[in-house]
Amino acid sequence: MRLKYLVLGAAVGSLVGASVLASRAEAQESIFVPLLTYRTGPFAGSGIPIANGMHDYLAMLNERDGGIGGVKLVIEECETGYNNAKGVECYEAVKSKKPVVVNPYSTGITLAIIPKAAVDKIPILSMAYGLSASAVGNEFPWIFNPPATYWDGLSMMFRYIGGKEGGLDKLKGKTIGYIYFDGGYGLEPIPLLEQFAKDYGFTVKKYPVPPAEMQNQSGLWLNVRRDRPDWMIMWGWGAMNPTAVKEAAKINYPMDKFIGIWWSGGDDDARPAGADAKGYLTLNFNGVGTNYPAIQDIVKTVVDKGKSQTPKDKIGENLYNRGVYNSVLIAEAIRNAQKITGKKVVTGEDVRRGFESLKISAARWKELGLPEFGAPIEAVSCTDHNGHHAAYMQQWDGTKWVKVSDWIVPMKEKVRPLLEAAAKDYVTKNQPWPKRTEPCDKST
Amino acid sequence: MDILYKILIDPFLQMGQAPDLFVQTLWEGLVAGVLYSLIALGFVLIFKASGVFNFAQGIMMVFAALTLVGLHAKGVPAFLALALTVVVMLVLAIGIERLVLRPLVNQPDIILFMATFGLTYFLIGLGEVIFGGEPKTMITDALYLPRGSYEWKAFGGFVAFQKIDIAAVIIASVMVAGLAVFFQKTRIGRALRAVADSHKAALSVGISLEQIWVIVWFTAGIVALATGIMWGARSDVSFALQILALKALPVLILGGFTSIPGAIVGGVIIGVGEKVGEFYWGPLLGSGIESWLAYVIALVFLLFRPQGLFGERIIERI
Numbered sequence: 194m195r196l197k198y199l200v201l202g203a204a205v206g207s208l209v210g211a212s213v214l215a216s217r218a219e220a221q222e223s224i225f226v227p228l229l230t231y232r233t234g235p236f237a238g239s240g241i242p243i244a245n246g247m248h249d250y251l252a253m254l255n256e257r258d259g260g261i262g263g264v265k266l267v268i269e270e271c272e273t274g275y276n277n278a279k280g281v282e283c284y285e286a287v288k289s290k291k292p293v294v295v296n297p298y299s300t301g302i303t304l305a306i307i308p309k310a311a312v313d314k315i316p317i318l319s320m321a322y323g324l325s326a327s328a329v330g331n332e333f334p335w336i337f338n339p340p341a342t343y344w345d346g347l348s349m350m351f352r353y354i355g356g357k358e359g360g361l362d363k364l365k366g367k368t369i370g371y372i373y374f375d376g377g378y379g380l381e382p383i384p385l386l387e388q389f390a391k392d393y394g395f396t397v398k399k400y401p402v403p404p405a406e407m408q409n410q411s412g413l414w415l416n417v418r419r420d421r422p423d424w425m426i427m428w429g430w431g432a433m434n435p436t437a438v439k440e441a442a443k444i445n446y447p448m449d450k451f452i453g454i455w456w457s458g459g460d461d462d463a464r465p466a467g468a469d470a471k472g473y474l475t476l477n478f479n480g481v482g483t484n485y486p487a488i489q490d491i492v493k494t495v496v497d498k499g500k501s502q503t504p505k506d507k508i509g510e511n512l513y514n515r516g517v518y519n520s521v522l523i524a525e526a527i528r529n530a531q532k533i534t535g536k537k538v539v540t541g542e543d544v545r546r547g548f549e550s551l552k553i554s555a556a557r558w559k560e561l562g563l564p565e566f567g568a569p570i571e572a573v574s575c576t577d578h579n580g581h582h583a584a585y586m587q588q589w590d591g592t593k594w595v596k597v598s599d600w601i602v603p604m605k606e607k608v609r610p611l612l613e614a615a616a617k618d619y620v621t622k623n624q625p626w627p628k629r630t631e632p633c634d635k636s637t
Numbered sequence: 638m639d640i641l642y643k644i645l646i647d648p649f650l651q652m653g654q655a656p657d658l659f660v661q662t663l664w665e666g667l668v669a670g671v672l673y674s675l676i677a678l679g680f681v682l683i684f685k686a687s688g689v690f691n692f693a694q695g696i697m698m699v700f701a702a703l704t705l706v707g708l709h710a711k712g713v714p715a716f717l718a719l720a721l722t723v724v725v726m727l728v729l730a731i732g733i734e735r736l737v738l739r740p741l742v743n744q745p746d747i748i749l750f751m752a753t754f755g756l757t758y759f760l761i762g763l764g765e766v767i768f769g770g771e772p773k774t775m776i777t778d779a780l781y782l783p784r785g786s787y788e789w790k791a792f793g794g795f796v797a798f799q800k801i802d803i804a805a806v807i808i809a810s811v812m813v814a815g816l817a818v819f820f821q822k823t824r825i826g827r828a829l830r831a832v833a834d835s836h837k838a839a840l841s842v843g844i845s846l847e848q849i850w851v852i853v854w855f856t857a858g859i860v861a862l863a864t865g866i867m868w869g870a871r872s873d874v875s876f877a878l879q880i881l882a883l884k885a886l887p888v889l890i891l892g893g894f895t896s897i898p899g900a901i902v903g904g905v906i907i908g909v910g911e912k913v914g915e916f917y918w919g920p921l922l923g924s925g926i927e928s929w930l931a932y933v934i935a936l937v938f939l940l941f942r943p944q945g946l947f948g949e950r951i952i953e954r955i
Contacts, residue, residue, distance in 0.1 A: 233761070235877035237770030375925055401925035405880050408872040411665045412915035412927055419658055419916070432772065432877035439872065443786070443799060465774045465873045 223267045224260070224527060224538060226251060227287035229297050232502075234274035235407070236431035238461050239512060243298065244270065245503040246516020249491045252501065254524060256494035261524055262531045264538055275431070277301040284309065293530075293544040294318050294523055300378040303327075303336075310335035311627050316545040318526075320519045321346070321455060321478065325381060328579030329616035330549065334631045337548045339522065339573050340478050340582035344612065345603030346454050347382045347426070349476055351389060352601050353452070353586050354424055365394035370422030372413065372429070372437060375401035378456075379428040385611060386426075392607075398422055407433040414440040427453040434462035438470045448472030448589075455584065459512040463589040471591040476601075478584040479518040480566040481594055483509035487562030488517070511587075511594055518567055526551055533634060546634055549575050568600050575633035581605045640921075648917035657794030662916045663909060668802040670908020671809040675864040676881065677888040677900035678813065679857040684894045685833040686853040687738065688746050692753040695882025696760040697858055701726055702865025702874045703764055706773040715779035726858030734850045742846075761876065772875035775866060777801065782870060805867040812863055813901055816856070820897065825852060833895065887935035893945030902946055903935075910934040 228247050231240035251268050260266050269290075271283035280302030284295060294316050297303045303323035310317045317336045319327070325344045327336035341349070354369075355361035371386060373379030379401065390397045398420050400413045410433075417425065425446060429437055434457045441451050449472040453462070458475030466473075483489065488509060495501045496508065507513055530539040530547030539547070553561075553570040572580035583600035620626040652659040676694065683691040691697075704725050708718035737752050777784060783800030820826035831839040832849045840846060868878055884907070892903025911927045911934070919926045938946065 232770050233765055233876070234770070235875070235880060237765075238772035238873070238875050238877075241769070241771050399924060401923065403925050403928040405883060405928045406925070407877055408868065408881055409669065409884070409927070411669060412662075412912045412919070413924065415658065415662055415665060415912070415916050416919065416924060418661075419655070432872060432875050435772070436872040443797070445797075461772050461873070465772075 222538065223265045225267045225269070225287075225290050225292050226523060226527075227283075227290070227292045227295060228268060228270045229273050229280055229283050229287075229295065229299075229302065230270045231273050231275045231298070232270075233272060234276070235404075236275035239431050239434075239456070239459055240275060240298070242459065242461075242503075242507060242510055242512035243516040243519070245501065245507070246513040246518075247296070247520045248516075249495050249501050249503060249508075250487070250517045250520035251524065252495045253487070253491045256498070256500070257490055261527050262537050273297075273299065273302060275299050275301075277305050281305050288313055288315065291540065293527060293539060293541050294548075296320070296519060296523070297323070300324075300381060301376060304377055307333070307336055308623065313541075314545075315541045316526075316548055318519070318522060318548070320522060322378065324619070326612050326615035326619050328577060328581075328612055330574065330576045330578040331629050332616040332620050332626070333578060334575075334629045335545060337526075337573070337578045339551065339578070339580045340567065340570060341584055341603060342579050342581070342608070342612065343382045343428075343454065344385045344608045345579070345581050345605070346476055346584065347385050347389070348604035348608055349584055349601040350426055350452050350454075351393075352604065353474075353598065361393050367395045367423040368398055368420060369395050370398045370400060370417055370420065370425040372400040372402060372417070372425060372427050374407075374428060374430050374433055375403045378430060382428060382454075384615070385608065388607075388611060395423075402429070402433050402437070407431060408436045410436050410440050411443075414444050414446075417441075417446060418444040423450065425451045427451070427457050429453060429457045429462075434459065435465040438463055438473055439466045441473075442466050442469035449474065452476070452586075455515075458587060458594065460510045460594070461512075463594075468591040470589045473589045474586055474597070475594075476584045477511065477587045477594070477596075478567055478582070479511075479514045480563070481509065481511045481514055481587070485563050485566060487566075488514070490562060491517075514566075517563075521553070521561060521563065521567075522551070522570075525553055525557075545631070548578070549573065550634055581608065643921055644918065651917060655794065656792035657796050658916070660792070660796045662912050664796065664798065664802075666909030666912035667905060668799075668806060668908070669912060670905035671806050672864060672867055672904075673884050673888050673908050674813065674901045674904025675809050675860055675867070677885040677892065677904055678816065678897065679860045679864070680885050680889055681892075681894060681897055681900045682816075682853050682857045682860070686829055686849055687749065687832075689749040689753060690894070691857065692750065693756040693760060694857065694861065694885070695879035696757045696764070697726075697729075697861040698865040698868070698882060699874070699876055699878045700729075700760050700764050701858060701862035702775070702869045702878070703768045703773065705862065705866065706776055706869070706874050707768045709776045709779060710773070715776055718776075719780070722862055723859065726862060727855050730851050730854035730858055733854050734847055738850050739847060761879075764876070770876060772873040772877075773869075775869035775874055777870045780866070782866075801867075801870050805870075808863060808867070812860065813897070816860075817897055819856075825849075829853060884931065887931040889945075890932075890935040891938050891946055893947045896945065896947035899945055899947030906938075906946075907931045907934060 230244035232244055251266050255266055273280040273283050280297055284306050296318050300322050303319040319338045321341055323338050325342035327333040327338055328342050451473055453475035455476045458477055463470040463473055526544050526547040530543040533546055534543045551573045555569050558566050568583040581603050583602045585596055585600055586598035587594040588597045679694045705718050705722045708721055709715055741749055782804055785800055787798045789796045828844045829849055888903040888907050892899025911930045914930045915927045
C-alpha cells in the first residue's frame with residue numbers, strides 16, 4: 194500500500210516538476226505576444242479578418258524563421274468582443290505572463306489601459322487608432338500609435354478634398370458632413386474637424402450613430418439628404434459601415450464624395466452594397482491583395498498547414514492585410530529591441546525602446562517580402578510615437594478596392610501643435626501623471 | 638424665444654416647405670415601424686403563451702437569417718434553403734420546449750426569463766461555431782426580392798421608395814394578417830388564447846401546453862426568419878442584428894405585451910415617431926436621438942394608458 198502511494202507521489206511530483214521546468218524553459222526561450230481580438234459579437238465582422246492577419250503573420254515567422262532572432266513567439270489571443278470591460282480583463286489576464294506588447298484593438302480599451310501601461314511597464318501598440326495625443330512620446334512613453342493618428346487621417350482627407358475642389362480655400366461656405374460611431378473612436382477627430390472648419394470657413398454637420406442604431410440609420414441619412422453636405426466623412430466600424438454605405442447609395446449621395454477613415458474600408462463594408470457602392474472612397478495605409486512574397490509564405494507555411502483560421506479566399510483582403518501590417522510593426526519592434534539590447538529574449542521595457550527607434554525603409558519593406566506594402570516608417574522617435582506617415586485613397590470599383598491616389602502626407606504642421614496641446618490637456622486632467630523617466634536611446 | 642421657435646414652429650414650417658421630405662420621412666418611419674412590429678410580434682406570441690419575456694428573440698432572428706444564408710452558401714438552392722431553415726426553426730422550437738421549458742414548468746416567471754438569457758448565449762455560441770462571426774450578405778436576388786427604387790416626382794422634389802422596403806411592408810402585413818386570422822379563427826389559435834388566459838384552465842379542458850409552446854416558439858421562429866431576411870437585406874446578416882431586437886421594447890411598452898394589434902400599431906407609432914423626431918427635432922439635440930426617443934414616445938403614451946395601447950387592464954380587488 195505504502196509502495197503504491199510512493200509510486201503515485203513520485204509520478205505526480207515528476208509531472209509537476211517537469212511542467213515547471215517546461216514553463217521555465219518556455220519563459221526563457223520565448224517571447225510572449227498576446228493579441229486582444231474580437232471574433233465574436235457585433236463587431237466581429239471587422240475583428241475577424243484583423244485577428245487572422247495579426248495571428249498569421251506572427252505564426253508564419255515562427256514556422257518559416259523559427260521566430261524572431263531565433264526565439265519563438267508565443268501567440269495568445271484574448272477575446273474582448275470589442276467591449277471595454279472585457280478588454281481590461283484581458284489586459285489584466287495577460288499582464289502576469291510578461292507580454293512584450295499589448296494590442297488593444299479598440300480605442301475604448303486603449304483609453305482604459307493607457308494609465309496602466311507606465312505602471313506595468315508594458316508598451317501599448319494602438320496602430321492608427323486610440324488616443325491621437327498619445328503620439329506625444331514625452332507624455333506617453335509607453336504608448337505607440339504609428340503609422341498615423343486619426344487627426345492625420347482627417348488632415349489627409351482634407352488634402353484630398355482640397356485637391357478635388359481646387360484648393361482648401363474653396364471650402365469656404367461649403368458644408369462637410371461627419372457621420373461617426375458615437376463612442377470614443379468616433380469622437381476622437383472632432384476637435385481637429387472643428388479647427389479645420391474655423392480655418393477654412395466651412396460648416397460641419399454631425400451625424401452620430403449610437404451603437405444600438407448601427408443597422409438602423411435611415412433617419413440620419415434623411416438628414417443628410419436635407420442638409421446636402423458637399424462632402425461626407427465617416428468614422429465607422431463594424432456593422433455601421435455597410436449600413437451607411439447602403440443608406441448613402443439609397444439617397445443617391447454621390448459616392449465619390451463620401452470618404453471613410455481606414456477603419457471603414459473593409460471589403461465587407463462595401464461588398465453588401467455591391468455596384469451601388471461604386472465610387473466610395475476610404476483612406477488606407479497598407480497594400481491589398483496576395484501579391485506579396487510574405488503573404489505567399491503565410492499561405493504556404495500557416496494556412497495550407499491548417500494552422501490558421503483564415504478562409505483562403507479572405508487572404509489579401511484589406512482588413513486581413515491590416516492585421517499583417519500590425520504584426521509587422523510588432524515583429525520589427527521586437528527585432529529592433531534585440532538589436533539595441535543584444536538580448537535574444539527581450540522584455541516589454543526592451544520592446545518599448547524598440548518601438549521608439551522603429552524604422553522600416555522602403556528597402557526593408559522589400560526585404561520583409563512586402564514591397565511597397567506601406568509607406569516607409571521613418572519618423573517614429575522618443576518624442577514622436579506616431580511618425581505621422583502617409584496613407585493613400587482607395588476606391589470601391591463595384592467588386593474590389595482600387596488605389597486611386599499617391600501617398601498623401603498628413604498636415605503635420607497643423608496636427609502636431611494640436612496634439613501637443615491635447616496631450617498637455619490630458620495630463621492636466623489626469624493628475625498625478627508620471628513624468629517621463631525613460632531615457633532616450635542614442636539611435637533614435 | 639429663438640429656441641421655442643425652433644422647437645414649436647420651425648419643424649412644422651419645414652414640413653410645409655419640403656413636403657417631399659416629410660412624406661419620405663413618414664415612409665421611412667412606416668417601413669422601420671412595420672419591421673419593429675415584426676420583432677415585437679415574436680415577443681408577444683411567446684409572452685401570451687407562456688408569460689415569458691423571450692430575451693432570445695433577437696438572436697433567433699440572427700440564427701434564422703444565418704441558417705438561410707449559410708445553407709445557400711453551401712450550395713443549397715435558395716427556396717430549398719428557406720424551407721430547410723423553417724425546419725431548423727421547428728427543431729429549435731421542439732428542442733426549447735423539451736430541454737428548457739418543460740423542466741421549468743411551474744417555476745416562477747423570472748426563472749423562465751433567465752432561461753431565455755441562457756438560450757441567447759447558447760444560440761450565439763452555436764451560431765458562431767456553425768457559421769462563424771463574419772457578416773454575410775443576404776441572398777436578396779436568389780430569393781427574388783427586388784432591388785432598386787421607384788422615384789415619385791412630387792411636391793417639387795421626389796420621394797424614393799426602395800423596392801425591398803415595399804416588399805418588407807407587404808410581407809410583414811401579410812404575415813401579421815395571417816397570424817391574426819390564425820389566432821382568431823383556428824382551433825390552435827383559440828387554444829393559444831386559452832393558454833394565455835390561464836394555464837390551469839387550459840390544461841383542465843385538455844389543451845396540451847407542450848404542443849402550444851412548440852407551436853408558439855415555432856411561429857416566433859418564422860417571424861424571426863422573416864424579420865432577419867428583411868433587416869439583413871437592408872444592412873448585412875451579422876450578430877449585430879440582435880441589438881435591433883431591443884427596438885421592440887418601447888413597442889411592447891406602448892402596445893402592451895399581450896396584444897398583437899398593439900405590437901403592430903405600437904411599432905408603426907414608434908417607427909414614424911422616431912424618424913419624424915430625428916429629422917425635425919434631432920438636429921436641435923445634436924442628432925442621433927432615435928435610440929432614446931422611442932422610449933420617450935412610449936413613456937408619454939404610458940402616462941395616459943399605463944397598460945399600453947391595447948394591453949389588458951388589470952383590476953385586482955383587495
